Amino acid sequence: MMAPEHGQVGDPASRAPGVTIAVQDLRFTYGPTTEELFDGLTHSFAPGRITALTGPSGRGKSTLLYVLGLMLTPTSGRVIIDGESASDLKDHRRSRLRAHRLGFIFQDSELDAERAILDSVIEPGLYAGGSPRDLRERAYDLLATFGLHHRATHRPGQISGGQAQRVAVCRALVNEPSIVLADEPTGNLDPDNSSLVIDALRHAAEQGRTILIATHDPAVVERADEVLSL
Numbered sequence: 001m002m003a004p005e006h007g008q009v010g011d012p013a014s015r016a017p018g019v020t021i022a023v024q025d026l027r028f029t030y031g032p033t034t035e036e037l038f039d040g041l042t043h044s045f046a047p048g049r050i051t052a053l054t055g056p057s058g059r060g061k062s063t064l065l066y067v068l069g070l071m072l073t074p075t076s077g078r079v080i081i082d083g084e085s086a087s088d089l090k091d092h093r094r095s096r097l098r099a100h101r102l103g104f105i106f107q108d109s110e111l112d113a114e115r116a117i118l119d120s121v122i123e124p125g126l127y128a129g130g131s132p133r134d135l136r137e138r139a140y141d142l143l144a145t146f147g148l149h150h151r152a153t154h155r156p157g158q159i160s161g162g163q164a165q166r167v168a169v170c171r172a173l174v175n176e177p178s179i180v181l182a183d184e185p186t187g188n189l190d191p192d193n194s195s196l197v198i199d200a201l202r203h204a205a206e207q208g209r210t211i212l213i214a215t216h217d218p219a220v221v222e223r224a225d226e227v228l229s230l
């Protein structure tokens with residue numbers, strides 16, 4: 001496993017695996033008429049580990065990923081990334097942090113139908129200001145790692161659902177994020193494809209990344225290092 005590195009949060013030069021993400025006294029409500037979620041949750045997610053977020057439908061698994069991903073602001077409590085209170089940062093620093101430290105995988109990731117797979121994989125890197133040439137190289141390497149390099153020039157319509165989810169993993173990893181947040185990444189996959197996606201996330205964890213997966217899939221739970229039930 002790669003040694004943890006520490007740098008200023010949100011500084012692209014210090015982008016590296018090995019970052020803890022935590023919540024402290026977390027509460028969230030979507031509005032005055034909706035129920036409060038998380039009941040003051042305090043929890044720390046360590047690098048190099050996969051945590052499965054489980055629990056009945058509606059308990060807030062997806063919402064927790066959005067809060068951890070700094071797309072929703074806690075009603076009270078904090079998100080702490082690498083020791084810094086990330087949820088209190090100004091918008092532009094939160095955006096930088098999101099672009100450089102966090103990778104996202106959503107269920108049924110919608111890849112742009114008009115774009116080649118490779119271009120979809122590099123897109124988050126372009127948003128983060130990366131060099132197209134470096135990104136293409138990294139994207140090819142990632143696709144190769146997950147057995148998809150021969151699909152680089154294909155369109156999403158030409159690949160299977162399982163392959164598309166592995167492309168989504170590549171897309172989430174292209175910025176070499178410290179933390180990967182995945183929402184039901186195996187939701188609609190058969191056991192073989194589900195297993196390949198879990199392998200891909202396991203590989204990312206072995207590189208020292210912090211992996212959180214919201215899931216109802218027993219296969220994910222079985223292979224997680226830790227289970228947090230909401």
Ligand SMILES: Nc1ncnc2c1ncn2[C@@H]1O[C@H](COP(=O)(O)OP(=O)(O)OP(=O)(O)O)[C@@H](O)[C@H]1O
Nearest residue numbers: 030034037055056057058059060061062063064214
């Ligand atoms: N945009 C929204 N506005 C208002 N309420 C919302 C919104 N999104 C989700 N909710 C509500 O917040 C609660 C938590 O939803 P969330 O999707 O996070 O749960 P979940 O545990 O991921 O569910 P599932 O297992 O079904 O995916 C639910 O009661 C849901 O109806």
